[in-house]
Amino acid sequence: MEIDGFRGRLITAEHAGYDSARAVWNGAVDRRPRLIARCGGTADVAAAVRFAREHDLEIAVRGGGHNVAGTAVCDDGIVIDLSPMRAVRVDPAGRTARVQGGALWGDVDHETQTHGLATTGGIVSHTGVAGLALGGGIGFLMRKHGLTVDNLLAAEVVTAEGGIVQASADEHPDLFWALRGGGGNFGVVTSFRFALHPVGPTVLAGPVFWAAEDTTDVLRFYRDFAAAAPDELGSVVRLGTVPPLPIIPKHLHHRPAIAVACCYAGGVDDGERAVRALRRFGTPLLDLLAPTPYVAHQSGLDDTVPHGWHYYWKSTNLAGLSDRAVDAIADHAYAAGSPRTYTAMFHLGGAVARVPGDATAYAGRDVAHNIIIDAVWLPDESGEHAAAETAWARRFLEALRPHRAGGVYVNFLDSDDDTSRVHEAYGDHIVRLAEVKATYDPDNAFHHNKNIRPGRAGAGAIGRETVAPQH
Numbered sequence: 001m002e003i004d005g006f007r008g009r010l011i012t013a014e015h016a017g018y019d020s021a022r023a024v025w026n027g028a029v030d031r032r033p034r035l036i037a038r039c040g041g042t043a044d045v046a047a048a049v050r051f052a053r054e055h056d057l058e059i060a061v062r063g064g065g066h067n068v069a070g071t072a073v074c075d076d077g078i079v080i081d082l083s084p085m086r087a088v089r090v091d092p093a094g095r096t097a098r099v100q101g102g103a104l105w106g107d108v109d110h111e112t113q114t115h116g117l118a119t120t121g122g123i124v125s126h127t128g129v130a131g132l133a134l135g136g137g138i139g140f141l142m143r144k145h146g147l148t149v150d151n152l153l154a155a156e157v158v159t160a161e162g163g164i165v166q167a168s169a170d171e172h173p174d175l176f177w178a179l180r181g182g183g184g185n186f187g188v189v190t191s192f193r194f195a196l197h198p199v200g201p202t203v204l205a206g207p208v209f210w211a212a213e214d215t216t217d218v219l220r221f222y223r224d225f226a227a228a229a230p231d232e233l234g235s236v237v238r239l240g241t242v243p244p245l246p247i248i249p250k251h252l253h254h255r256p257a258i259a260v261a262c263c264y265a266g267g268v269d270d271g272e273r274a275v276r277a278l279r280r281f282g283t284p285l286l287d288l289l290a291p292t293p294y295v296a297h298q299s300g301l302d303d304t305v306p307h308g309w310h311y312y313w314k315s316t317n318l319a320g321l322s323d324r325a326v327d328a329i330a331d332h333a334y335a336a337g338s339p340r341t342y343t344a345m346f347h348l349g350g351a352v353a354r355v356p357g358d359a360t361a362y363a364g365r366d367v368a369h370n371i372i373i374d375a376v377w378l379p380d381e382s383g384e385h386a387a388a389e390t391a392w393a394r395r396f397l398e399a400l401r402p403h404r405a406g407g408v409y410v411n412f413l414d415s416d417d418d419t420s421r422v423h424e425a426y427g428d429h430i431v432r433l434a435e436v437k438a439t440y441d442p443d444n445a446f447h448h449n450k451n452i453r454p455g456r457a458g459a460g461a462i463g464r465e466t467v468a469p470q471h
Helices: 018-022 042-054 105-115 129-135 173-179 212-227 268-280 294-298 323-332 384-399 419-440
Strands: 009-011 035-038 059-062 078-081 088-091 096-100 152-158 164-168 188-195 202-211 233-241 256-264 290-293 310-318 342-347 369-377
Touching (some): 018 078, 096 105, 105 129, 164 173, 173 419, 202 268, 212 323, 256 268, 290 294
Antiparallel strands (some): 096 188, 233 256
8 A cells, every 4th residue: 555645654454563553652542543654744634634535435644643632543543643753843942842743741841851950741751742732732831831732822734634834922823822722623733832831840749648547638728729829830639549660669669649649840849849838738648858869750651551551531620619519539549459540630720820711722721630530450350340440430420410510621521521511611602613623524533522613603613523424
C-alpha cells in the first residue's frame, strides 16, 4: 500500500510492529486499524488526510495516545500517527516554544527548563501535548499562568481537505478560538506555538500525606486553604492508596491515604510561607514538600499511571466543597478494590477564572474544583474485577450528583460518556463550535473524538462518537 506524497512509515497488520504501533496508553483499548501512517512532518500528515478522504477511511489522529477513551486508534481505518514528530524549539528571548504535534509534555519541560521557562502542561510527563492542549490544559501552573490554551499563540493545522492553514488571533481567528478547548474536531494540529514564563528550574513542590481516616478533616481544612491560596500555588488532592514509589517508605506503600500535592510557581522562600499551614495541619504520615527540580516534579507521578494498565474514568465539576460534598467524597474514595485506583481533585481559579468565558472554547472558567474518579486494574484482572472497579466509579459519580456545578472537562470523558456529557463539556459554546466545524470539516471527517457535529445556529450540534462519518 502506498500514499502519494507520503515519506513516513506505513504499518499494517502484516508488519511485526503492528501490535505495538496500535497500542495506546489505556490498555483496555484494543482496536485494529487497517493502516497506521507514521508521519515525519506536516506534508506527511496532509498526504495521509487526503488519502483517507479519497478512500473513505475512518480517521483517528494520534499525538501522545494518552486519551483514556482511546480515540487515537480506530478499527478498520487509518491512524494518522504524529508520534515521530516530537521536536521542541525554544526562543528564550521571545519566551515562546514551537512544539510539534506528537510531542509529550516531558519533551516540552526538558527543553524549556534549560532556559528556566515553562508553560502550563499536564501532571504526567508522558501525556501528549496535542490532546491536553486542544481540550483546555489543566496543570500545576494554571492558577498563575492560565490553562494551556491560554498560552497558545498559534497553531499549524491540516484541514479535512488536506490543506494547511495557520491559526492565530490574526489568521483564521474562528478556528483559533475553537482549537482552544474544542478538541481535535477541526483538523490535525501539526505544531503549536506557546508562550513561556519564568518557572524554576527549582520549585517548592511535592505531596503531603495523611491517613484515610483523616480525610474529612483534611478536606475541610483544604477547602479554606485553597480558597485563600495565592495564584502561584497550584494544588491537586489525591485520594486512594500511597503509591509504591522509591521515595516513599515501604511501610506506607498501598496504605489508604489522602494527599495534597503542591507546586509553587515562584520563589522557594515564598512557597514555604504559602504551604506552612498545610504542612502543620493534623498529623501527616509523610511530608515530601521540598525544593525540587520542576522537571522531576512534573514526572513524579509517571510510574503510578504507566502505559498498558486498564483505565476507566468518571469526572465532573464541583459546585464547591460543602460539608456534604466532603462527606460524599470521603465515603466513596476508598471503597474501590484495586490499590491502583484513585481519585484526584484539581483546584482551578486564579488566572483561569480571569479569562473571559467566551475568549476560548474552554467552558469551565468559573469552576473552582474538578474531580476525576480513576478506576485502574491490571491487564490480567479482567472480568469481575474490572466490572467492580467501573461500578465503583459510576456509584461515586452518582453520589456527587447533588454537588455538581454542571460542566465537565472534556479531556476526562471516557469512551462510554454519551453525547449529553459532550454537550455538558462545551455548554453554551456548542453552537459556535458547530459553526466552526461546518466551515472547516463540513463532512465530519474528524469525528473519532468527543464529537461536535457541523451545523449552523439552531441546528443540532452534537455528533456521535467513534462512529461512521456523516457523509
